[in-house]
Amino acid sequence: MLILTCPCCHVTAEETEFHGGGEAHLKRVGPDGAEGDFESYLFMRQNPKGVHLERWRHVYGCGKWFHMARDTATLEVFGSYAAQTLAPPDHIVDAIRKRHPDWQWPAAS
Amino acid sequence: MKKYSVFAVAREAMRHHTGWTRAWRDAQPKKRYDVIIVGAGGHGLATAYYLGKNFGITNVAVLEKGWLGGGNTGRNTTIIRSNYLQDPSAAIYEKARSLYETMSQDLNYNVMFSPRGVIMLAQTEHEVRGYKRTAHANALQGVSTEFIGPDRVKQLVPIINLDGPRYPVLGGLWQARGGTARHDAVAWGYARACSDMGMDIIQKCEVTGVRQTGGKVTGVSTTRGDIDCDKLGFVVAGHSGQLANMAGFRLPIESVALQALVSEPIKPCMDVVVMANTVHGYMSQSDKGEMVIGGGTDGHNNYTQRGSFHHIEETVRALVETFPMISRLKMLRQWGGIVDVTGDRSPILSKTPVEGVFINGGWGTGGFKAIPGSGWGFAELMAKGHSPLTDAFGLERFAEGRFIDESVAAGVAH
Numbered sequence: 196m197l198i199l200t201c202p203c204c205h206v207t208a209e210e211t212e213f214h215g216g217g218e219a220h221l222k223r224v225g226p227d228g229a230e231g232d233f234e235s236y237l238f239m240r241q242n243p244k245g246v247h248l249e250r251w252r253h254v255y256g257c258g259k260w261f262h263m264a265r266d267t268a269t270l271e272v273f274g275s276y277a278a279q280t281l282a283p284p285d286h287i288v289d290a291i292r293k294r295h296p297d298w299q300w301p302a303a304s
Numbered sequence: 305m306k307k308y309s310v311f312a313v314a315r316e317a318m319r320h321h322t323g324w325t326r327a328w329r330d331a332q333p334k335k336r337y338d339v340i341i342v343g344a345g346g347h348g349l350a351t352a353y354y355l356g357k358n359f360g361i362t363n364v365a366v367l368e369k370g371w372l373g374g375g376n377t378g379r380n381t382t383i384i385r386s387n388y389l390q391d392p393s394a395a396i397y398e399k400a401r402s403l404y405e406t407m408s409q410d411l412n413y414n415v416m417f418s419p420r421g422v423i424m425l426a427q428t429e430h431e432v433r434g435y436k437r438t439a440h441a442n443a444l445q446g447v448s449t450e451f452i453g454p455d456r457v458k459q460l461v462p463i464i465n466l467d468g469p470r471y472p473v474l475g476g477l478w479q480a481r482g483g484t485a486r487h488d489a490v491a492w493g494y495a496r497a498c499s500d501m502g503m504d505i506i507q508k509c510e511v512t513g514v515r516q517t518g519g520k521v522t523g524v525s526t527t528r529g530d531i532d533c534d535k536l537g538f539v540v541a542g543h544s545g546q547l548a549n550m551a552g553f554r555l556p557i558e559s560v561a562l563q564a565l566v567s568e569p570i571k572p573c574m575d576v577v578v579m580a581n582t583v584h585g586y587m588s589q590s591d592k593g594e595m596v597i598g599g600g601t602d603g604h605n606n607y608t609q610r611g612s613f614h615h616i617e618e619t620v621r622a623l624v625e626t627f628p629m630i631s632r633l634k635m636l637r638q639w640g641g642i643v644d645v646t647g648d649r650s651p652i653l654s655k656t657p658v659e660g661v662f663i664n665g666g667w668g669t670g671g672f673k674a675i676p677g678s679g680w681g682f683a684e685l686m687a688k689g690h691s692p693l694t695d696a697f698g699l700e701r702f703a704e705g706r707f708i709d710e711s712v713a714a715g716v717a718h
């Protein structure tokens with residue numbers, strides 16, 4: 196059971212109060228986007244064994260969406276942050292790099 | 305390879321079982337193979353087996369980072385059925401189910417296939433309509449299933465409670481030739497047959513990189529050195545994304561934990577498999593007498609091979625409502641596996657952006673039942689470049705919007 200903190204209402208609660216929403220920071224592609232970008236936005240996922248930036252919703256609380264950084268190989272939660280950001284904020288990156296000094300985002304490919 | 309038979313058992317009994325030999329060789333990696341399969345689970349081993357048996361390709365290595373069958377193949381609840389909705393699914397799952405019927409004879413290895421029958425309970429009006437539709441589709445596909453009423457369900461499963469307060473049983477989709485098999489034996493039987501054809505099954509050999517020149521694969525790097533190959537198959541279930549990453553492409557797959565548990569053994573009380581998709585639980589009784597129970601996946605990406613306790617609680621709560629007598633059973637063991645889930649709940653058997661690299665993954669929560677059919681089709685795809693069994697399951701279906709939507713057939717993990 197994960198213990199998560201909602202950055203919107205600052206409640207810390209068990210995972211069952213929340214609902215996972217998959218990979219965060221996906222760039223939304225509109226009707227005039229290229230086909231490959233559209234496919235990528237809809238279906239392709241990083242699915243890393245390690246640091247995952249993801250969306251969660253505080254369904255049985257304030258109802259708001261937020262972002263979170265978590266390690267899928269250890270289930271360690273590095274912290275949560277507002278959904279209205281295009282990249283993870285510095286304090287989250289610092290927390291992640293304590294464990295994964297070489298971590299880069301977006302992943303070099 | 306020494307043939308297993310009643311005479312062999314008798315002969316060994318006379319000499320205190322001193323004459324049994326290893327079922328497969330503990331091979332060392334060679335410098336080069338025609339084909340390398342990554343992952344010695346059921347699908348990888350079945351692929352190797354049919355490469356040899358159907359196409360005469362035997363210069364093959366199967367590389368496994370842990371031990372043979374130690375992934376999902378050795379962790380699943382072994383439900384075998386082929387009552388899917390879409391034609392491509394029915395084709396590959398029914399091919400697999402029919403191959404299970406004769407697998408023990410074909411492999412000369414007892415995989416304990418037990419076609420005891422599988423019921424998928426309909427507990428809402430929506431499910432009744434859905435399963436009737438599936439039964440009609442199955443009739444057209446030549447897959448033998450039928451929709452049965454509550455009385456018939458009760459006859460087949462005397463321990464069931466038909467009128468639960470929340471979800472009364474309104475009927476069920478019944479596949480009489482579905483059932484279970486011994487998971488380890490499926491992996492071991494294929495491994496023995498592959499080894500006998502001269503293939504190398506190499507355990508404790510993790511693939512750490514994919515080598516390529518000019519967009520074409522040349523080999524892999526492993527924890528036991530570099531190995532060259534002409535063709536490479538990724539058959540690694542939950543680790544599909546990792547292997548794709550090594551080769552430089554992405555997949556429409558996410559890895560999540562799926563759990564199962566077994567009770568203490570009790571006397572025989574249920575001789576069919578029952579799945580309750582609305583409440584998220586399913587159950588069968590093993591030959592040892594344990595009630596084998598499974599449920600849904602966890603709600604977040606996970607590589608830890610263990611799941612959350614609240615999911616077990618959810619599953620057990622739902623099953624106690626449907627089978628009140630299990631409320632007093634003690635649970636013995638619980639475990640998890642990392643399953644590879646795609647957006648349309650159908651697998652990917654495909655070429656990839658790297659020439660010579662093929663992928664067989666995305667079987668998610670329900671690939672044990674497909675092992676022989678998947679191996680059959682994927683071997684053909686790797687040998688000839690296409691296969692009638694796998695053509696619809698290509699990666700391009702996501703770009704083309706040509707999904708094989710099985711989110712209903714696979715409503716619960718199984």
Ligand SMILES: Cc1cc2nc3c(=O)[nH]c(=O)nc-3n(C[C@H](O)[C@H](O)[C@H](O)COP(=O)(O)OP(=O)(O)OC[C@H]3O[C@@H](n4cnc5c(N)ncnc54)[C@H](O)[C@@H]3O)c2cc1C
Nearest residue numbers: 343345347369375376377380381383511641671672673718
């Ligand atoms: C709890 C649970 C219950 C299930 N119940 C059912 C069921 O009732 N019916 C059903 O049909 N299906 C069921 N499934 C699904 C089924 O188990 C899987 O779909 C199927 O076993 C997948 O087989 P596989 O050979 O593709 O993968 P696996 O058996 O997982 O084999 C993949 C192998 O690849 C290896 N590997 C990974 N990375 C590397 C690397 N870098 N180098 C070398 N080797 C690597 C792994 O160690 C592993 O052994 C269940 C799954 C789980 C977890």
Ligand SMILES: [Zn+2]
Nearest residue numbers: 201204253257
């Ligand atoms: Zn909140």
